[in-house]
Amino acid sequence: MDIKPEEMIKINTKPPAKHWMDIPADLSEGKFCYPAKAKSLEYLHLPNPRDWSPADEDWKLPENWQQIIHEGFKERLDKYRSLKVFMDVCVRCGACADKCHFYIGSGDPKNMPVLRAELLRSIYRNDFTTLGKIFGRLAGARKLTPLVIKEWFSYFYQCTECRRCSVFCPYGIDTAEITMMARELLNLIGVNIHWIKDPVSNCSRTGNHLGIQPQNFKEIIEFFCEDIEEITGVAINPSFNRKGAEVLFVTPSGDAFADPGTYTFMGYLMLFEHIGLDYTLSTYASEGGNFGLFTSSDMMKKLNAKMYHEAKRLGVKYIIGGECGHMWRVINQYMDTMNGPADFLDVPKSPITGTVFENAASTKMIHIAEFTADLIKHNKLKLDPKRNDHLKVTWHDSCNTARAMGLLDEPRHVLNAVCNNVFEMPPSTTREYTFCCGSGSGTNTEEIMEQRLRGGLPRANAVKYVHDKYGVNMLGCVCAIDRAVLPPLMNYWVPGVEVTGLHELVGNALVMDGEIERTMNLRMEDLPGAEGDSDE
């Protein structure tokens, strides 16, 4: 619409007050994730590989796309009772409406969880309910048109599947599951994003999301060991693909290549060395993350199976997993029914403390935060938290570990043992109520930086509060995606706050046998007062 200059500063209520069904999604450049390359889809044998752009008018959908969606929808309604329930029971009470970080950050009503679900529900009503068939729009139903597909693509990739909304819903409706279903349906007609499909195809080929080759993966770890030796004087030689080790350790590949995750990886290596753990790393299962979760249950199953195959091949007793978020959602919510139970493994038992992790009796896999918390609880680690005294740390509960597995107190137990200055954010923004980083579920790609920054605003806003009030300068977390995406988020909203993984802090505080006096932290920055601080 063209306007005159003098009209430029009139309030431009946007978009005009229309029914949501009549407002098309904005898919201009910068407002969407780039689609997956034809090549990746072909490699994964996924339907409708082609080169296209969401900004195009014509998305080159298969001829019978409506039928494909309808049948796919039907199949999933039959297969997942929860989906049918979620489609039927919402009473539109609105309790979830203002709980989504994307709604809070954007003010766009279609980012209200209840409305996000309506995007799918309206088609459900039209296709599968009598009321919807007869009364159409009056009953909240609408026909499936290409515009609906575009809207799904826009808004189901503006949901990070964080499940915050579900905590507030009296019926336990989980919009994250609805988003998953919508993304599965979109996959059936070849509508998907590169940031998810590339890692998935890499992972099925080289064993990790980035496509790091086995020899390079090994070299990177050896490089960490050189740094550790320089910092601590302790030489570490981790083993790779060693048969008969007691434990297989798997962590997201992000820890291997991207700062600050790399320092966390160094922390793992130091801890295992210190306690003399009999473990091995795998160059085949070199990825703890599982972007299959953001694609389809089949893909998630395939990528998850890889870790267990490797555990079986190597003959280990159980698996310890590194600091990852969504890996744990897969393990805790889906693994057992998908690939489990892992009968060929033992129930994890700490060789140091003797603790048996009954919570992992079926999956045989424990989170490193549980493992380390147990070590600390039994006083098995020599720690010097003073080395972290220049840090004022606050704790970000990652959505997946917090809401999908209840890992709330273990990381805090570790944190408080290795840091003297810990400050919590307001309770409405932590633990089960934690706010998402804004870039989860495969949306941590740079072309939608604005979306990520506004989605991360509620999180950053709470960090800003403790930064202003207590001088917090470090944000800790147990998730590799967080470690990758929180730094720009902090940089934009709360400059002066850096990001760390839990085991980087552990590595810095850990007093290893035979170590030299520490003058640097794992980032190779001088420890404040390192030389003069010999009064103990």
Place this chain on the structure above:
Amino acid sequence: MGLEKILGLKQSEITKAWFDQVVKTYHGDSSHFLLDVKDPFSNPVGATTFKALGEVFEALISGKTRSEIIPLLDPPIRIRAVQEFSPSQAVSFVFFLKNVVRHCLEKEIKNTEISEKELSNFDDKVDGLSLIAFDIYMGCREQIFKFRAEHVKSRTLKLLEKADILCEVPEVGTEIIPHNVYKNGGFENT
């Protein structure tokens, strides 16, 4: 009573009216949510904006300088710079203040308690404020572009370096081939 003084007395009324107008730049269905600023953690957009407008207005009438105003005006612009606004829409709310003030001071203007001159001086201040807003907005956008560029770079560079495919320029004295060997095209000795 001078304009400044009247504005001081009506500060909260004006801020509230200004905030109402800003909220109208969002989707109508969200105004109820955005206007409720009691809890800054559940509504950071509304609460931050409301607080900033009050502070900016106060700074403006008390004659604060550009560098004092920047940190006050930054938060709402920073938010609008990542929301789905065009550049002009992102900063236009500053201009709303002109009409808001005229509206809140309708009676005083009618009674000619306030002179045309005073009003036009105030308009100049708002114009200046809008220029500050524009600078802040551009700063935010540039930061976002930088994140984008760094994202790609950090993804690839680090990996190449670690795999020893790339290496940085060594420090002078540690090189295998002296750094000045090609100073004269490598023919120093001939």
